[in-house]
Amino acid sequence: MPQITPSPFRRGHCPSAGTPMESGDGLLSRVNLLGGRLDVSQLIDLADWAEELGAPTLEITSRGKLQVRGLSAQSETLFTRKLVAAGLARETAAAEAARHVICSVAADIDPKALHAPYAIAQQLDTQLSTTPALWKLPSKFLICIDGGGGDLAYKSADIRVDAISSAKGIAYRIALAGSRQSAVPLGYCQVQSCIDVIALLAKEFLSINEQRREKATRIKQLLNDDTFALFKTSVSDLLISVTPINTERTSAKLLGQQVGWFGFAPPFGVMSSDTARGLARLATAHGHYKFRVSPEKVIFIPGGLSDLSAPLEALGMIVTNGDPRLSLVACPGAPACLSGSTATRSLALTLAEHIPDLFDGELRTHFSGCPKGCAHPQASPITIVAQQGKFDVIVNDRATPLNENKRVAQNLSTEELAMRLSTLSNTLQQARRDDESLSDCIARLDIEQLKIKLNT
Ligand code: SF4
Structure with missing residues (x-):
């Protein structure tokens, strides 16, 4: 098995547990919350560890990860060990750095979504982090699985699949290098083919990139008529013919009391350790033990909830959509x-x-x-x-x-x-x-x- 160990402390890459990045206030690491899933107890642990080992803040990134700043070389090692022990990071830095997937975090509770892609994201995440050949994907490479609710429509990704409805049922639209609007469409596939399609496209990217003297870090850097044909050929056996029905969906109002969740947002996606612990206490007091953290820097408390606006505002959270x-x-x-x-x-x-x-x-x-x-x-x-x-x-x-x-x-x-x-x-x-x-x-x-x- 080849050993690919990312060199620590690099700049200009996406940091992850075990592969931190230098910043003005020390090292910076990120916790990958697949599908935005975060338990109350995990939030408390992360708030405590950030305070103990780095700066006492947690920042939500544009990929929905939790970022911790101000770590030293020693404390970053300890932080990563804690994450691995808690099941919040993979055993090796290389496997953790290979986790390039984001998905709609609330599709299972969003009435506007067409399909809940978390299970697909989980399987793909496992495949990426356990297949050394795929560890060569650049750190900024992004795979986006959108359940069709419009929440990730804006997100520019290297490979994106968007749920669509058709007369034949739910399928996924496959596209390269962009947002739902700007990505270059490649075709459609069945729900059960998504993982294979994405893995084949990722391998094709590596194969094309291997031939180039100047290596690309994103698909858009090497996408042209010739490479598009290669990408399409690589998945041609899995493409299906469907006619999408009404694929244009816009994101619902996310904040406040909604059907399926209560949504709130820390300003700039940043919360202090004290605030994070306060949020955990508040959720627990109302009988809720799980959060979903989204790339839009919104946190959802799933379930039918009473109005939590006042206590969340007291913790500095944004709870109205026009703030x-x-x-x-x-x-x-x-x-x-x-x-x-x-x-x-x-x-x-x-x-x-x-x-x-x-x-x-x-x-x-x-x-x-x-x-x-x-x-x-x-x-x-x-x-x-x-x-x-x-x-x-x-x-x-x-x-x-x-x-x-x-x-x-x-x-x-x-x-x-x-x-x-x-x-x-x-x-x-x-x-x-x-x-x-x-x-x-x-x-x-x-x-x-x-x-x-x-x-x-
Ligand atoms: S964090 Fe802000 S100041 Fe720092 S490199 Fe990025 S854009 Fe520049």
């Missing part, structure tokens, strides 16, 4: 990250408080401590990028924009940034059509006109 803090995405920035020059989260909260019309809970605004854009690698309606204490504003693109023309204001001081965002807010309110969301409005505005308004 301005839901507009905010931000990396930790300085001082936690060596690459950051600004405390991004406190700046985001201050601006959201001062310009509530812009931060309406719908319009996503990404505050990035540097152009790397770790907190949200995809495009956002608004992205604010800090560099050496100054700020750029980018619309409808990423922190490092694919199109430089989307950088609508540059090199702003904090005060200038606040003024430009106020101007942007006024512009959007005036231009907005009836029932139009701010995201749709900003997507339709003429970029040159917007630059003139913001910079004069």
